[in-house]
Amino acid sequence: MTLLDKDNLEIALARGKAEHLAFGELCYTRLTDEIGGVPKGSVVLADGSVIPGYPSIARIQALDPGLKKQFEGPFWAEEKMDGFNIRIFFQGGRVYALSRGGFVCPFSTDRMLDLLDPAIFTNHPELILCAELVGPDNPYLEGHSPQVQEDIDLFIFDMMRRDREGFLPQQHRMDLLEEFELPRAEIFSRFQPSDREAISELIRRLDEDGKEGLVFKPEDGGQRAKYVTARSNTYDFSVTSEGLLDQPPEYFTNRLLRMGLFMAEHGQRQDHDRMSELGHALMQGLFRSIDASRDHNRVGSRFRCRFNRRENAYRFIQHIEQTGGERVKVYDDMPRQEGDYWLLEFERIHQRMTGFLNQALQGGRQFD
């Protein structure tokens, strides 16, 4: 069974819905759009095999009656981690990691053997591990789940097979995670749609711990749903308000809505500390950006990450310069050797925030 035949791919390439790319010896084709049911972000390797894109997961905003409405049978609740999504595969004796968009990620690929024993691919070369890379030393995201306080770590939460739609069944995935002692996102319990109270307790505990939320996965492989904590929104604000204008404004309004719905459902309407936290998260980021504008005439976020191979750091720099343009500033002496690693530090410039604040703080006039 193949998901995508050669003709379809040729047409997609001709229409600009796919592009040829290479990473070292690996030649691959990235789908920049959905083609014949194969999702955007999928990758076709030189041998024609397809690594499917990771699908979007819909969100519910009320456990009651969301659980009963969305699920008819048992489902598993697993932790949703705050990091970035990768798909790990094995080809020509090497392990590669794809970003959500379908690029081989030089950073994740470089660090993969630090985080994962590839033995599973010896027995199951067709397997694709879907995982979250989490931690402060990552080159994409400002926030991260509280579980990882330094460098990065890997949390596998799904498995797929080449040329196949859908995920490995829950039990099969859990067996493989066990057998190969793989790092995983926490799998809490199997629930029924009527277990609202137990799930409420679980999500309130995650909320207290500053964790992001849950993904509910039906045992029969049906449609999943995610549900996030109130605090995940405050946390997002605390790391993104610095670049307030560089996010779509709906980023903020959608999270405010989610937070309000969560607090209302979980009896937190009188939780004044939490509302205070919200106000602080929004304003303190702005104060930092005002200082940055005053001190450096620019607002940006600093990133750091480490590579085993210098070559991969250069590949990564090339990648962000091609995709990020003037929004990325790699510091002068980078990459720099640090112990066994090559350290890369760079800044993502919040261009709209930089422009707005420079103008405002210089006393400019603005029409709304």
Next chain:
Amino acid sequence: MTLLDKDNLEIALARGKAEHLAFGELCYTRLTDEIGGVPKGSVVLADGSVIPGYPSIARIQALDPGLKKQFEGPFWAEEKMDGFNIRIFFQGGRVYALSRGGFVCPFSTDRMLDLLDPAIFTNHPELILCAELVGPDNPYLEGHSPQVQEDIDLFIFDMMRRDREGFLPQQHRMDLLEEFELPRAEIFSRFQPSDREAISELIRRLDEDGKEGLVFKPEDGGQRAKYVTARSNTYDFSVTSEGLLDQPPEYFTNRLLRMGLFMAEHGQRQDHDRMSELGHALMQGLFRSIDASRDHNRVGSRFRCRFNRRENAYRFIQHIEQTGGERVKVYDDMPRQEGDYWLLEFERIHQRMTGFLNQALQGGRQFD
């Protein structure tokens, strides 16, 4: 001198940039777009005289160095009121009030003689009074300046003349306000661009009192600028977060920026109460809208206003039904006699918020 000749107006009408309207005996043409330098919202009466639109005022977001950058000579600081902008004029022995968009407002026109002694028009029939209508019993705005705790009140802040560009000079306006004892927005003081400290003190006092802000008006008639308090933003959030999705999302992000800039400039970075207020303002409106969705399957804001003449209440209903469509629900027994007035109560439905919350609270799945 006329601002707009007959030919230009005919062309504008043909191009859909102007429309003929009537209010009782008054026939007028409303400019829906700028025409030959005459701004949108201007009105041409049957005799050809033009009532110019009220121009937008630019905003500064930093007193230092904004005042020195924007002003070269003395300017007056006047209170910016939180209400809606009208232009009052006299024609055929009657007083009319125009909305910002250039409609004769049935509500403001009906109530004008309760609020204003029209004697000034006997001596100065060509005069146009630019004013803010402020108060809880208004049909347009949910918030209002704290000065008016019941019904509505009038605050004149500018004067124009028919067929002329620009405003009456400051001293001339102040003399007329004095002579005819007209209700006015507070005129604080005449300042120099170097008076930043005194203006800072003034705006901090307004901020403490929950007032909206200041408009700076150069004595030489040059470009004005407005500057608002931090609290005006929190106040806006407290009345609009209920309809969060029915405002452009930039409504929220722009106000967050203004609030951050104000707090940073005025030494309020440690003002935890204020940040807490911000979080409460955002969440408590959402809690109200969640309750409204649960209780009534819709989210809306209730408005009430009073008319002297029943006929004007009907005119107003017709106006909002034409311009607001399904977003307005006039209650069944309205207008209803209440003392000497005809009371009108109606609801503006937050349609996007209603749709979103109904779906979310019924447990629907949403893709971001």
